[in-house]
Amino acid sequence: MSVRTPPRLLDLAGTSLLRDNEASAITALEYLPTELFPPLFLEAFFGRRIETLKALVQAWPFVRLPLGGLMHMPQEETFQAVLDGLDVLLAQKFRPRRCRLRVLDLRNTGQNFWSMWWVEQRKGLIHLRCKKLKIVSMPVGTIMKVLSRVQLDCLQEVDVDCTWRLSALARFAPLLGQMTSVQRLRLSHVRVSEFDHQQQQQQQQQQVVQFTSQILRLHHLRDLHLESPSFLEGRLDQMLRCLKTPLDNLSVTNCQLTESDLSHLSRSPNISQLKGLDLSGISLSDFRPELLQGLLEKVAATLQELNLEQCGVMDPQLDSILPALSCCSQLSAFSLCGNRLSMAIMGKLLRCTAGLPRLREEFYPAPQESYGPGGALHLGRLSQLRAKLIEIMRGLGGPRAIWLSSSPCPRWGSKLRSHEEPFLYHCYVPA
Structure with a gap:
């Protein structure tokens, strides 16, 4: 019956x-x-x-x-x-x-x-199934209501582009933990409270744990992109320990990290097979150069894309990582736009990258000598330096395509922009 x-x-x-x-x-x-x-x-x-x-x-x-x-x-x-x-x-x-x-x-x-x-x-009888989910500028309460009708374990790509407080991310975390098939996760603009007294710090730590503990359940996660995750400063190791599988791509951008964070990153077993690494907008100027060097050595065998835009990299840091960079034999795209580099180190960089057989896209800043005392770009001086760089490339032989710019490169789409037009040089020299 x-x-x-x-x-x-x-x-x-x-x-x-x-x-x-x-x-x-x-x-x-x-x-x-x-x-x-x-x-x-x-x-x-x-x-x-x-x-x-x-x-x-x-x-x-x-x-x-x-x-x-x-x-x-x-x-x-x-x-x-x-x-x-x-x-x-x-x-x-x-x-x-x-x-x-x-x-x-x-x-x-x-x-x-x-x-x-x-x-x-019939919402109690059926659920919506989809592979890709993008959430833009929605309160977390509304998102939770909508996702109650979605079969979360079918999702493979999740993109959350919302300006949230850390407390909102903690509320969203249990739903994230149900997305057990997700392969690509992107979170943007999660910020912590302005208060920093002890009680608030403890509360923030609990909320971070609520988020990172759900990463443990994502057994298929391959691509992780975190834009402006201010809550990760000094806590990156907590998230890294929760990764269950090696990542293909890692992006942690436009936030503050500590030396300890970078050290934990270079030692994490789940980044040794990285194909893409994006640390743009993270200040590395005060870090010990060997930290970045160790990180590149860890991923040298597999790394295909490296983005160090707007990282405060100067001549000493770049000089220290050139040996490790020269070992990245799979590297196909590399950006250093937005950093302060001299003409001398630019020449060394071009000689170093000339030995990378797969490198096809190079994005570098205009040399420091291109700027006047007030910081304005001097186009005539840049034109002279351009000619010298092209001579260096001709001497190295082989095809090269280089974007030389006073503004961030177009490929990674940084939000920072300069009033000067970028300079794109295509230089092909027969072998």
Whole structure:
């Protein structure tokens, strides 16, 4: 013996309205719950309830009426009834209290509008399945409500671009832990509170643990991108310890890290197979050069893309990592834009990278000698230095394509911009 799910009271009310005479249905519109309007409209439209349709249009509680999505079976009589209802509405000096109608959409769209009321009614029976999810500028409460209808363990790519406090990330963390199939995760702009007293520090630590503990459940995570994660300063090791698989790509950008963070990063067993490393916007100027050198040595066998834009790298740091950089035999793209480098170290860099067989995209800053005492770029001086750099490349032989710029490179799309136009040099010298 099967047990049938009883219909909701709202469903019974809607059916009853149309079963009775149209006059009673029209009278009831003033008190009808908003969620009953779409299913009642469908019943009236396909049931040719002309007077009910006219009244529904005049009391329509939504801004848009996507009629085009219902016109796959043209019914001139019902379509005319909708237009008649609009005529009455336009002729009225004062609109009915509930009416919000502004757009009659006759395009062959709108199926999502009509179908979502079935989804709403059956949300306990079905879940939406998708592989990619992008969340932009939404309160975490709204996100949690929407994701309650998504089969989270089917997600493979998740991109959260919201300006959240750390507390919001902690609330989101349990949902993240259910995304057990996710391979690519990107989080942007999670900030900590401005207060730094002891009690607040303890609370922040608990919230960080709530987030990092859920990383433990992501057994398929390969790409991790964290933009402006201010909460990670001094705590990067907590997240690294929770990684369950080796990463292909790691991006930690536009935040403050400590020497200890960089040290933990270089020793993490889950970064030894990295193909992409992006540390742009992280100040490395005060760090011991051997930390970055050790990190590059760890990933030299697999690294294909390296982004050190706007890292405060100067001649001593770059000079110290050149031996490790020369061992990155798989490197195909490299950016140092936004750093202060002299003409002398630029020459050494070009000689070092000339031995990398796969390197095809190089993005370097204009040499320091290109700038005047006030910091303004001197285009004439830059042109002279350009000629010297090209001579160096010609002497090295082989094809080279180099972007030389006073602004961040276009490939990684830094938000910082300069007023000067960038200089792109294509230099091909036959072997």
